[in-house]
Amino acid sequence: MPLTFEVIAETLRxxxxxGGFKPGEAxxxxxxxxxxxxxxxxxVQKAMALLKQxxxxxxxxxxxxxxTHHDAAADGEAPGSPDGESTPVGATAARVEALERxxxxxxxxxxxxxxxVAALESGGDKQSR
Incomplete structure (x- = not known):
């Protein structure tokens, strides 16, 4: 039985x-x-962390x-590809983009x-003088 955060993540996936949520949409x-x-x-935070990861x-x-612009190749299917050919480069690119962000x-x-920290340290120096 999946955990609640896994259910949330799968529902959003x-x-x-x-197409309920499109790339760039909140x-x-x-x-x-x-x-x-x-x-x-x-x-909910754990579900979001999983989706980001x-x-x-x-x-x-x-x-x-x-x-993100998610390439479904990570799930073994290429978007727009009727025969389900995978395109791992696209999936990797999407993950790299997400990691860069x-x-x-x-x-x-x-x-x-x-x-x-710098502001606190400079403020602390003024008080001790």
Missing amino acids: DQIRC LPAQAVQMREFAASSLT EGWAVSRPGKGVFV ALADAIEQLADLRAR
Whole structure:
């Protein structure tokens, strides 16, 4: 029996496959998913992390989680290919793109944290003087 976060992820994958969510479109907000699936915030976050890890979605800080241009070759089927030929290069490219975005987001978060630490340290120096 799949765990709730796996059910959420699979439901969203199915909706993406069927065109319910198109590349670049925002996935439902965490609060909406919590209500829809009667799930905790942590469960929804785990589902989103799984979709991001698999290359189905990417986070944009302050904006939400968005569908990537997902190549169904990762599932063994090529979009638009009636005979189901796989195109692993496309799937790999989608995953690389998702990882690059995640890395850029992480770098941005690190820069913000460094700026906060620097501000705290400079503020602390002024108080001790």
